[in-house]
Amino acid sequence: MSDLDLQLGDAAPIVDPMLGSVVAGRYEVRELLGKGGMGCVYRAKQAGLDREIALKVLHAHTASKPGMKRRFKREARAASMLQHPHSVVVHDFGEWEGQLFIAMEMLNGVPLSDVLLSGPLPSERIVDILVQLLDALEIAHNQGLLHRDLKPENVLILDDPRAGVEPDKEHRDYVKVVDFGLACVMEPETDMSLTDDGNVAGTPAYMSPEQAKASELDGRSDLYSVGIMMYEMLCGERPFAGASPLAVLVKHLYIEPGRPSHRAPETPVHSGLEEVCLRVLSKLPQDRYQTAAEMRLALGQAMAGGNRFIQKPGIKKMSRAERAETLGISNVATKAATATDAAELRVLSVRACQTDFSSSPNAVMRAFGLDVEEEERLEDIGLLAPRFHAIVVDLRPDPAEAMIGVEAGLETWELDGRPVIVLGPDDEFATMQQALSIGVADYVPVSKVSKLPKTLRRAVRRYRRKR
Ligand SMILES: Nc1ncnc2c1ncn2[C@@H]1O[C@H](COP(=O)(O)OP(=O)(O)OP(=O)(O)O)[C@@H](O)[C@H]1O
Numbered sequence: 096m097s098d099l100d101l102q103l104g105d106a107a108p109i110v111d112p113m114l115g116s117v118v119a120g121r122y123e124v125r126e127l128l129g130k131g132g133m134g135c136v137y138r139a140k141q142a143g144l145d146r147e148i149a150l151k152v153l154h155a156h157t158a159s160k161p162g163m164k165r166r167f168k169r170e171a172r173a174a175s176m177l178q179h180p181h182s183v184v185v186h187d188f189g190e191w192e193g194q195l196f197i198a199m200e201m202l203n204g205v206p207l208s209d210v211l212l213s214g215p216l217p218s219e220r221i222v223d224i225l226v227q228l229l230d231a232l233e234i235a236h237n238q239g240l241l242h243r244d245l246k247p248e249n250v251l252i253l254d255d256p257r258a259g260v261e262p263d264k265e266h267r268d269y270v271k272v273v274d275f276g277l278a279c280v281m282e283p284e285t286d287m288s289l290t291d292d293g294n295v296a297g298t299p300a301y302m303s304p305e306q307a308k309a310s311e312l313d314g315r316s317d318l319y320s321v322g323i324m325m326y327e328m329l330c331g332e333r334p335f336a337g338a339s340p341l342a343v344l345v346k347h348l349y350i351e352p353g354r355p356s357h358r359a360p361e362t363p364v365h366s367g368l369e370e371v372c373l374r375v376l377s378k379l380p381q382d383r384y385q386t387a388a389e390m391r392l393a394l395g396q397a398m399a400g401g402n403r404f405i406q407k408p409g410i411k412k413m414s415r416a417e418r419a420e421t422l423g424i425s426n427v428a429t430k431a432a433t434a435t436d437a438a439e440l441r442v443l444s445v446r447a448c449q450t451d452f453s454s455s456p457n458a459v460m461r462a463f464g465l466d467v468e469e470e471e472r473l474e475d476i477g478l479l480a481p482r483f484h485a486i487v488v489d490l491r492p493d494p495a496e497a498m499i500g501v502e503a504g505l506e507t508w509e510l511d512g513r514p515v516i517v518l519g520p521d522d523e524f525a526t527m528q529q530a531l532s533i534g535v536a537d538y539v540p541v542s543k544v545s546k547l548p549k550t551l552r553r554a555v556r557r558y559r560r561k562r
């Protein structure tokens with residue numbers, strides 16, 4: 096069965112009606128290349144010219160939203176005027192049977208997100224990719240065009256067409272940036288972040304703090320997103336993860352990213368590149384590089400400064416006794432600190448008030464095989480903590496009151512770095528912000544209680560790496 100068909104039990108497969116259509120009388124749709132938040136991308140043949148193009152067709156409902164068509168046309172026109180070897184060529188755009196489409200140069204390559212699946216990249220490769228990306232951004236920004244949705248899915252990596260043609264050019268990655276300006280089409284400029292129901296529009300993982308706040312954006316916001324991608328290339332992880340899009344957003348706003356070298360103790364991270372990355376991830380745009388050209392220069396200087404790699408000794412490689420000594424704790428506690436298998440995870444679950452809640456976090460954790468011990472008094476956490484890998488505090492029914500206890504506790508409990516995760520109401524932005532800024536590892540909204548086990552495992556893994 097082709098991946099275009101959706102099989103529903105024994106029923107006949109549903110075939111995408113776009114396949115075989117001729118869009119705007121000239122683009123014959125041949126194959127689905129991929130789907131994203133905004134729409135679908137197809138391989139199509141342009142009649143008459145006998146060339147292949149990539150046709151992005153936006154979700155049907157987008158064209159019906161007020162102001163959408165106007166914004167789409169404005170952005171698509173700006174993108175079509177962008178001519179740079181590292182930005183995708185936009186051939187055409189328009190509207191067909193109530194759907195907005197954009198016809199682009201067909202690229203044969205893989206998104207950077209696929210490349211990142213195999214982990215961190217070597218320094219030279221990171222710089223090579225970033226320099227090409229920054230070249231494209233520099234020209235776009237100079238023309239007043241922001242990307243607004245830079246993420247690894249929108250950076251395609253092609254085989255370098257110059258390899259073999261220019262004798263001194265060895266094989267390397269050739270970067271093409273796609274989807275310039277299109278994010279702006281999806282949401283009104285004034286509402287890029289929180290929607291009415293408290294959800295987040297777009298991919299929060301790569302959003303700048305000013306984007307999260309729906310403030311006015313300039314090129315420095317794109318540079319922040321480049322910084323998140325750079326972080327991921329350096330250590331294989333994004334700086335901010337969370338149980339909900341809102342939690343990620345709050346972290347962009349209020350939490351400092353840890354050093355990439357601390358995130359990946361087993362990967363050597365180039366110290367100069369780490370500094371460049373942390374600078375461009377500054378919360379305030381004025382503290383970042385001000386232009387793409389400035390960041391590119393900093394990358395060159397960092398590489399010229401020599402390879403001073405930072406590497407933390409991998410705790411996994413140490414013996415139990417060495418680990419205990421490094422962590423300054425007993426052998427038993429060391430075992431607790433390094434376990435991440437569900438079966439080995441011991442969680443202290445604290446609920447300030449004995450009320451019968453419909454969604455019980457303890458039931459969810461047990462269903463996932465975690466070893467949960469229940470406790471009612473926040474005051475006892477300090478004493479009990481050493482026996483557990485992580486602590487979960489249910490803030491309900493009075494989150495504000497419970498947070499006072501958690502805040503005081505974080506200063507007095509002997510946690511030795513163990514993660515504390517809180518569970519609270521969905522729409523309490525202020526409580527979530529407070530929790531994350533005082534050092535709570537994550538805030539899990541009640542509606543996302545099923546994510547608690549995964550969040551716990553991630554937090555314990557992180558704790559282990561930090562040691
Ligand atoms: N010009 C192109 N040529 C070939 N493949 C492309 C082209 N543009 C996009 N793609 C691929 O099509 C797939 C879907 O892209 P799409 O932009 O719809 O999704 P996305 O980037 O994941 O999300 P978003 O909708 O937020 O941009 C991606 O895997 C992308 O790599």
Ligand SMILES: [Mg+2]
Binds near residue numbers: 131249
């Ligand atoms: Mg895209």
